[in-house]
Amino acid sequence: MNAALTRYRVMAYVVGVLLIVLVLVGVPLKYLATEGTGPQELGEWITTYLGVAHGWLYMVFLVAAALLARAARWSIGFTITTLLLGTVPVASFFGERRATARTRALLVSSSR
Secondary structure, three states, X not given: OHHHHHHXXXXXXXXXXXXXXXXXXXXXXXXXXXXXXXXXXXXXXXXXXXXXXXHHHHHHHHHHHHHHHHHHOOOHHHHHHHHHHOOOOXXXXXXXXXXXXXXXXXXXXXXX
């Protein structure tokens, strides 16, 4: 279960950081910067390429979370909440901490 937790945590951080860059940097630059300027082109690049990367990596995150949920025997409600928190910028980090704490507590209790 430690390996599943590590894979989940890595993917949660990668997807969380990409989502923050995409939503808080790329989208404002793309739509608020003057058309044809360097910042607008950077925003276009971020939303195009990081957006695609984020989409694919989010699918990997969902699989990693589902595998961890199954191994740790999370309830369906906890699992769905954890997956949904992964879609909200910054909230994904809260979801990761919450899921890690629950899984580590389970690991400690099962090792006794």
